[in-house]
Amino acid sequence: MEILKILNNNVIVSHNELNQEIVVMGRGLAFQKKVGGTIDPSNIEKTFVLETHGMSEKLAKLLRDTSEKYLNISAKILEYAQSHLPYKLDEYLYVALTDHISFAISRHNQGIHLKNPMLWEIRKYYKQEFQIALMALEIIEKETAIALGEDEAASIALHLVNSQLSGENMAAAVQITEMVNTILNIVKYHFKMELDEKSINYERFLTHLRFFAIRFARKEKLVETVDEFFSEQIKLKYPEANTCTEKIANYLEHQFNWSLTKDEEIYLTVHIHRVTNRHKMK
Incomplete structure (x- = not known):
């Protein structure tokens, strides 16, 4: 296997049989080696494919100051996460x-233990990512003999959520969580009720809000597909839910300068009616 780039003594960049750029790891893999030389495949302990242009350069910069053992831990965590998440x-x-x-x-x-102020929200709204992050803590402990707390799990979960936003904008993941939390609070205060967080309708509503917020972070707008008549019918059929939607629209307009489309208003109204009406019926 040809060496295209040496990240450190134990990590190199090469190509696989499909001509994809790959990072391979192994103890002493690049020791006394040069770019253009070859390595023995039997010494490779870990391999992962890089599809994004320039990613190996970012890894090279990182590994100048960071042990590759943490890259190995990350690879194990991400392998587990990818097998349990519905998105890439x-x-x-x-x-x-x-x-x-x-x-x-x-x-x-150093004895520095930072609290994650969003632990409660992350654990509540991103249950799948948080459970994976708890497993990540187990992987970290197994590899380093260091037990980190749930505050770190919350941060790892946010990294997974942020992955849906394509990479490096961690602030967007925080903003999404805050937006979802505020919208849920608007619904609760408007209807003066606690929502059944174990219900299917709540999970559907939460999923809708998450993707709704992700579209905002990506500056994506839905293409209008409904006419004025249908929009008015929904308002007449679900007046209380529509009033709540108007409050949410007002919050988004003032806080984020984001105007909802008619489609988004309808989707929100229908979801709000469903999650609150089923609760009332129970």
């Missing part, structure tokens, strides 16, 4: 997660 993970997670784990371990060793 962004490759930038190899960089972001490796850097995060390295910094978290460093802080732990």
Whole structure:
């Protein structure tokens, strides 16, 4: 296998049989080797494919100051996460997660334990990602003998959520969580009720809000597909839910300068009616 780039003594960049750029890891893999030389495939311990142009350069910069053992830990976590999530993970997670784990371990060793102010929301709204993040803590502990707390799990979960936003904008993942949390609170206060968080309707509503917020972060707008008549019929049929939607629209307009389309208003109104009406009936 030809060496295209040496990231450090144990990590190199090469090509596989499909001519895809790959990162391969192994103890002493590049020791006394040069670019253009070859390595023995039997010494390879870990391989992963890079589809994004320039990703190997980012990894190279990271590994100048970070041990590749954290890259190996990240690869194990992402392999587990990808097998349990319905969406494709962004490759930038190899960089972001490796850097995060390295910094978290460093802080732990210095006795610095940061609280994640969004732990409660992340655990509640991103249950699948949070469960995967808890498994990530187990992987980290197995590899380093260091037990990190749930605050770190929340941060790892946010990295997974952020992967849907294509990479490096961690602030967007925080903004999405805050937006979802505020919209749910608007619904609760408007109807003066607690929602049944174990119900299918709540899960559907939460999923809708998450993708709704992701579209905002990506600056994506739905193409209008409904006419004025249908929109008015929904308002007449679900007046209370529509009033709640108007409050949400007002919040989004003032807080984010984002105007809802008629489609988005209808979807929100129908979901709000469903999640609140079923609760009333129960």
